[in-house]
Amino acid sequence: MSDMQTRFETLAVHGGEPRPGADGSVVFPIYQGTVFEADPGDAAADAPYIRLGTNPTQRHLQHRLAALEGAEAAVATASGMAAITAALHSVLGVGDHLIAAGAFYGGTLQFLTEHAARLGWTFEIVDPDDEGAWRRALRPGTKAFLTETITNPTIRIGDLAGAARFAREHALTSIIDNTLATPVVFRPHTVGFDLVCHSATKALNGHSDLAAGVVTGSSTRIAHVASVLCAYGSTLDPHAAFLLSRGLKTLALRVRQQNANALAVAEFLAAHDRIADVRYPGLAAHPDHRRAAEWFDGFGSVLTFRPVGGNEAAELLIKSLQLPYAASSLGGVESLVTRPAAGGHPGPIPGMSADVIRFSAGIEAAEDLVDDFAQALGA
Incomplete structure (x- = not known):
C-alpha cells in the first residue's frame, strides 16, 4: 500500500x-x-x-x-x-x-x-x-x-x-x-x-x-x-x-455508524423523564467526556442506563424493545441489550446495580432505534 x-x-x-x-x-x-x-x-x-x-x-x-x-x-x-x-x-x-x-x-x-x-x-x-x-x-x-x-x-x-x-x-x-x-x-x-x-x-x-x-x-x-x-x-x-x-474490511464504516447510533440513543434517553441515569462518554455530563473528546475519534458504541422503577422497569423495558436482541455480547451489526449485573455478564461487577441496562448499538437507522426506545418506554 x-x-x-x-x-x-x-x-x-x-x-x-x-x-x-x-x-x-x-x-x-x-x-x-x-x-x-x-x-x-x-x-x-x-x-x-x-x-x-x-x-x-x-x-x-x-x-x-x-x-x-x-x-x-x-x-x-x-x-x-x-x-x-x-x-x-x-x-x-x-x-x-x-x-x-x-x-x-x-x-x-x-x-x-x-x-x-x-x-x-x-x-x-x-x-x-x-x-x-x-x-x-x-x-x-x-x-x-x-x-x-x-x-x-x-x-x-x-x-x-x-x-x-x-x-x-x-x-x-x-x-x-x-x-x-x-x-x-x-x-x-x-x-x-x-x-x-x-x-x-x-x-x-x-x-x-x-x-x-x-x-x-x-x-x-x-x-x-x-x-x-x-x-x-x-x-x-x-x-x-x-x-x-x-x-x-467494513470496520470503519460499521463503527462510525454504531458510534452515531449510540450517541443518538444516549441523547434521547438522557432527556427522557423515565430514565434515571445514562452513562455514555459522548454526553457532556459523563465524567470522562472531556478526556474522550480530546483523545478519541468517536465515543464508542456501548452505553449503560437505568430506567426509573428499578429491576421491574428494566425487565419490562427490555421485553418491550423490538429491534435490539436481549443478548450479552456487543459490537455486532445488530443492536443488543442486557442487564450485566443480573446475569448478563461474566464475573463480578463491583458497584453496579441489577437495574442497569447495557446497550450495544448496531448499524440500524438511528431514528428507528430512538423510535423503538420511545415506544418501549411508553410501556
Whole structure:
C-alpha cells in the first residue's frame, strides 16, 4: 500500500494486504492445511504450521491486524480471553506482581481472582485515575500494568496517556484492552502502550459469528505472546481467520455508524423523564467526556442506563424493545441489550446495580432505534 493511503477507512480495506494476491486473487484465500512442505534444514518453528499461527491465512490476518493498530506485529487468538491471558503469561512469572487499573471486564477479573494465585502471581486493583495509587502499588516484583480503554460494562475512561508513561518510567510492560474503543476510535500504541488486546469476537469481526482475539505490539513482544499461545494451543483456526479478515474490511464504516447510533440513543434517553441515569462518554455530563473528546475519534458504541422503577422497569423495558436482541455480547451489526449485573455478564461487577441496562448499538437507522426506545418506554 502506498504511503499516501493513510486514512483509516483505506487502511481497513488495504492495510496488510499482499499485492498481487495469491494467484491474482483480490480476496486472500483460506489455507485450511495444517502442515506445509519445508526445506530439510529448516527448524520446525520456521515452517508454516497451524498451531504456531503461521499458516498463510493466519499470517495474512495478523499482518492486517498489526496495520490497523499501527504495530510491528500481531498474533490472532482463539478468543478475547486467550488474548488477555496470553499477554499476561508472556510477561508474568512466579513471584511477579501486576498493577490492574480499572473496573475490568468480568472475564478478566474472574481470571485474576481465581487463577493468579495458582500461577504464583499477585495483583492489586487500583483507580485508573490515581497515579498516587499506582505508585503505592509498586513492589520490587511488579512487572506489568493492565488497563482498559473504555471499561466494560461501567463505561469509564482512565488516564490512558498517564498510565503508559507511568509504565515506561518504572520499566513495566503496559497492556491495554481496546475492545470497546476499537482502533477506529483509539490506537493505544500511539500513546506508548506495549501490548494491545482485543476480543475480536466483538467489533473487529462485527457479525456475531465467530470467536477470536488479537494481541499487537513490537515483534519481540509478540514473539513471546505467540510462544505462550503455541504452548497452550490457543491460536485461531484459518477459517475463522478468513472470516475475521473479511469483517475488518467494513470496520470503519460499521463503527462510525454504531458510534452515531449510540450517541443518538444516549441523547434521547438522557432527556427522557423515565430514565434515571445514562452513562455514555459522548454526553457532556459523563465524567470522562472531556478526556474522550480530546483523545478519541468517536465515543464508542456501548452505553449503560437505568430506567426509573428499578429491576421491574428494566425487565419490562427490555421485553418491550423490538429491534435490539436481549443478548450479552456487543459490537455486532445488530443492536443488543442486557442487564450485566443480573446475569448478563461474566464475573463480578463491583458497584453496579441489577437495574442497569447495557446497550450495544448496531448499524440500524438511528431514528428507528430512538423510535423503538420511545415506544418501549411508553410501556
